[in-house]
Amino acid sequence: MKIDRRCFLSLAGGLVAGHLLSPVPWKVTDDLSIWTQNWPWTPVPETGPVTWKNTTCTMCPGGCGIKVRIIKDRVIKIEGREDHPVNRGSLCPLGYASIQYLYGPSRVKSPMKRIGERGSGNYEPITWEEAITEVSGKLGDLRKSGKSHTVACISGSDKGTIPHLFKRFLEAYGSPNFIRTPSAKDAHETAAYLAQGKKAQNVGFDLENAGYIVSFGCGLLDGCGSPGYQFSSYSRFDKDHTLVQVEPRLSNTAAKAKKWMPAKPGTDGALALGMAHVIIKKGLYNRNFIENHSFGFEDWTDDDGNIHMGFKGLVKGYTPSMVSEITGLAAGQIESLATDFARAQHPVAVCGYNECTVSSDIDKTLAVHALNALVGNINQPGGMIVFSDPEYNLPEVEKDQIASDGTAKPRADRAGTAEYPQTRYLLNMLPETIMGANGNDLPIEALLVTDANPVYTMEDNETAQEAFARIPFIVNFSSFMDETAQFADIILPDHHFLEGFRDVPAPDGVGKPVTSLSAPVVKPLYNTRNTGDVIISIAKSLGGTIDASFPWNNYEAFLKQAYNDQYTDLSRSGYVVSADKPAPWESAFANERGKYEFYPTMRHTAGNDDKSKLPDFRQVDIPGDKTNDALVLIPYKSPRIASGAIANPPFMTKTIDADMLKHERLFIQVNPETAGKLNLKQGDAAVVKTPSGEATVLVDLFEGIMPGIIAMPAGLGHTAYSKFIAGKGVNVNALLKPVFDPTFGLNKAWGIRASLQKA
Amino acid sequence: MSTQTENTSNAPSNEPSPKKGATGWVIFAFFVIGFGFSLLGGWVGFPKMLYTEVPHPIDFNHALHMNLVYDGCNSCHYFREDGSFSGSPTLNECRDCHGFVMGINENEEKFVEEYVLQDKEVPWNIFSKQPDCVYFSHAPHVNGAEMDCAACHGDIGDSESLRSYQENRLTGYSRDIWGWNMSRLGEPEHAPRMKMMDCVNCHVEETDSQGSCFQCHK
């Protein structure tokens, strides 16, 4: 038998034919496609029983109630809680996206000790025992050497039991230096103290019942204050509600307002006085309130027989035409605004709480408070509400001699000293003090940081960073690797808020005294500990009276005792509203006269005339040279960018518009008219220069911004966290510089002079 | 391409060379060999290569449990309040009885020691596990169409031991989904197979419509 080529061809043919009649090609083709439908690297989420748990979001000081969807032990989704008194179902994008922080790459997964340079992010994990021993050892040494007062704590808030534990710890330890990061609260609480006599009050606005809102640059719908509260109030507005927005830029709030009044920046105070002028002139003010519950409206004579000008006298000069000149608004517009405001049902004037500009102009704030007082809308439905923090039921702090001596020392930030007696915290002063001291005699030897990211959020950022770099020992309690955590020597990571307990009293700007509870909905994922527990442990290991001041085994026990009989309610429904109604006028005012003082007699002033006590309009001289820096840079808040201590999670960065960010470049908003003069076109690269620094940005032509003003969003330009936010855009804080009020020490600068040039 | 070589040869001869080659029968035999080899390989060898037997973590005796519970399959495989179906029981449900070793058999011992006491869920092999893109709800089938468990899952409730689980090496799914018969002709061996067209056929029969994509996909 002969075998030749044709036999092999035939064999091949047979193989092919048989193959085609077998399942091989068909099944393999099919299964390959099924393989592509279920690629091993495409995750398959596990199913299981669904549960919903209520808790409170603590990503910002807004205090929104949330409900969390959990499948088995995985957190799947966060939604707004409909039955929560703060947000009534509404929730901001950060709240929704906070789930990404729980599982995200920027979590600090165990206690860490720095092994590299400050800011390099080089850390090695250590055990909790080692970490606590190291921290208490260091603090113990400082105390022994009589330097207890050189320990400071920077906290993002002074409300709630966690900040309270820090304050308590410093008191027992012997330091006066508990410092809250600056916020709109500074001006509000100082103004409330001056006009109404009580210290450390919460000022909120009852937006849900307000009928006519005049907002002096308040980013109500731009994610400031308590976004959930503000949005839920806005969502219930109908055609009878009026929102008037005063600001030089067409913000989201301005876009949604019934009327946008683009006053020149920094002239809000004059507008408020102008409105008061019209209201008084037309007799539209609340006579009952003015006559029976206020002081200093008319001119008055003191015990020595000196005659003082009253508020009425002050605003006499602020005629619509004069205010028009200052603000750039039409006189008629100002007049009708004042009239409509005073005649409306539940009018309220709001200011501050624009997270990005933490300028705290005390005069402006007093003037806005006075507007509310004029229409008798203090502690009334739809008005400005002033209330105290919840009182904690706790034993006295035990103090030894070191503690008594230490707490009696002046504060390192100069707040409450003879220089600035009426202000409680002045973090902005700290860098200057540290930089001014010589190396052996630092005012701060050890720093504890909790819920704050000052290395990022402070204006004149470069100086602040240099100052922090000089502090020998920094302990950070952050859950995330933020900019300040990267400066720390020891990181003692807190749980994510979905993993631990904490109380959330007095959300920013909310017009009712709500305290909520943030309770764990999942077991801690990593080796983290509740900061409350850690402070108690540190106190215990320091021993003596410090230990004795912390007679609790853990934070939960402390929390239960602090809230006493309210705790059951708090843990059952997740929140308590401590008073149905705000204090009536009869009992609301705690000063000598028991009245609302239009003339704040307690005001500690630099000058001695009436005008320096009355909320007169004083143009703030913002930093920069008028001739060289012809433009004014203002930061603005976008609801899509978290601009506080916490940076954007990836989901929020994904929502940022293409006219705000392009790859790593940030857009600066410029009016086309201004841009035309500078020969800049849409998308051009340009260098923005301020006295604090410079940055390369891209030009976004926006008709909605006042010519001569340029604006940058706050919250970008991070260097820490993860690649999803780090390196994107510019930190506007690095371009700003504070201007300190000579009597209050607060930062009054609402912007900075700048130049813009084609790059 | 200017230089050209002369094509030297003449026209090709039309006659194939008279050289003796293999006969037609031999050639045909080769064809048959190739054909048969492929056919055999495809129908017999290929399934063996494509599927791999995955051992069960522990053997489970359904029949035994059925005698001890009051509500048949529902006792362990039940509907949750939101209408979703629980599927395989979790340790928490087993723990009520198997909190410690009762000493029934080796399997029980293994189950308690390796899973219950170590608080580790059993990685059961699920015969009917569908790809992630499939949305299947028991409620319309059990409550709406009043189908028995056995209609889709076979008589697994009466079994004393778990049947063999074979996994498709390419797709990762149980052989039950495709059907055990390579040709997909004739009756299924254990329980109805569950490829998309199998669902569709039943839907067309029962509801007069195959339904829309989203009815069964997510």
Added chain:
Amino acid sequence: MTTPAFPEGVKRCGNGQFILWLLPAFLVLLIAVYAMFRVWFYGLNQTNMNDAYGFAIWIWADLAVIALGGGAFFSGFLAYIIGVKNVKNIINFAVVLGVVCYTSALLILGLDVGQPLRGWFIFWHANIHSMLTEVAFCLTIYLGVLIVEFIPVILENPKIQKNRFFHHMAHNMHEIMAVFAATGVFLSFFHQGSLGGVPGVLYGRPFAFREGLFIWPWTFFLFTWSAAAVGPLFTATMCRLAEFITGKRLVKDDVYRLLAKISGWMLLTYIIAKSIDTIYWATVTAPARGFTLMDFYSNNPAYYGIWILIAEILICGFLPALILITQKGRENKKLLFGAAILAIIGLCINRWVMVLQVLAAPLKPFQEEWFVYSPAWTEVITTILPVAYGIILISLAYRFLPLFPQERELNP
């Protein structure tokens, strides 16, 4: 003694020179294959396409290449069905060109899908309403037909002819070639039309959308007609190019003139129909949706100006058509091929506009910006791939197969 590899009675260059000639093409092919594998391995992120430009240069290349490859079907139609004898002298070449074009088109289509391993869904889970399904089916089947038409040409290689089986097979296939040609023509009319339907049915895209006859938009017929008109011109032009490269005459001039005449009249009728279509669209279809003609031709990155319409219809439409229908135009080879090249450019512009300008034009008035796209190197090189691959295949075919029956006669 050994049987020669080359067709009978023709001269071919030496192997060394031949390989040298193919080398650049191979190089391009190599890079293109590398790009192809990158795209298959890493996915379509290797291209510059985006969510506005889901279709881009590849789809354009597909449409253009298939339209130009349409020379095969229309020459087949003329040769086998109408019985225009003279066309047979170029039909083999047209078939090879067709094979090149159609395989390239399929390859690019295979590259252009996000999930190539699921590509067969288009056949198995076919949606009969989709123009793309129609394209895929007709394209695949017609490629099959083309290969069947190509096989007898391959079999005519002297070495293969020696085998009696193949010899008879070639002979028998020639006998039934008319049947295949007819099938091919039928399929081709359809898929050329379907390709026209691809943009024409997009009623969400007013720039592309055309009303039509039953389910077929006017673009369906216009695409078929234009492919039939320009395809043979492309065949002729490529043939002329081959003559230029080989330095030999391959077909007689009357073949060119014949094709030019037929194409000229086809082109003229096409461009008249196209003009009517454009006018109707600009005055009725688009305004009904709130658009004026100039909305599509102004206020955008320069290259989509009104010039494009002038270039497509006047310069690359009427002008070559008029040249080709006049005897004087056809007599002058330079004019003839100049006109042919213009017509080819016109066809390419048409296909480009119907894919890329469609996607570039903004629809939402609040998004005034036109969408801009420039292809990535991976896209460019794979689009050039058909050229390189065509050079190789045609060179091989020319070297070893009797593509041109008149070659021996013309080059004694």
Added chain:
Amino acid sequence: MQKIPSHTKARHYGMVIDLDKCTGCATCMVACYSENNVSFRDDESVKLLSINWIQVYKLTNGKPFPDTEVCYLPQPCMQCDGKDFGHPPCVSVCPAVATDFDSPTGIVSQITTRCFGCRYCMAACPYHSRKFNWWDPVWPADMQNYLSPDVSPRMRGVIEKCTFCYHRFQQARQKAYAEGNPEDIGEDDYQTACTQACPSGAITFGDLDDPAHEVYKLKNNRYAFRLLERLGTNPSVYYLSTRKWVHRACDNYLENEEPAAFANKQA
């Protein structure tokens, strides 16, 4: 379009978005990402490569300061009914039936495992509602843990789009079946994630054909309009705005034409 199963009631789900209310905060976008396992990348600034099922656009009236106005327009998939209730522009073009018109709900489906990524639907959609997975999705760190089992994660090379949170309809239907009333799916039982999330209450969702539903009333509002309505896509998403320039910005009009709401009136 497929036959409606014999036991199923036909509904026509749709959405009404009040543009005068929308503040452009993008909460709907984030809620959607979270609800639907939408992937993200480290650079999302190129919006034509960014996957968004609902995208908020910024519209301006183009007038100079201080007469400038801004309006935000959230745009999900329009779930077009197309011609004769069932022929949206994208559905008939899909060569592999990866997308169909779900007759029982009026929702346009997208089955990502059937899709092989030809992107014809993307070319057909005038709204850019369809997004392509140019990359394989990656969830860094432990982020895979938050993925919802209700929506299947997609893979590289396929189209995805808004589904009106169809899985929520599936869940509502499942619950209705479990409770013995398969047809009893109320307005509250099925709401999309974006509707629920909108902190301003700008989005309303429901059965457009059911007079008991809020959307039924809203869509008949004089100022209701649809995006690019003149193309004949017949979207199921309506918008509300009393401002004429917004209407003009949302559809194409010849110079002598006026938006319907303003046709016979000076505004």
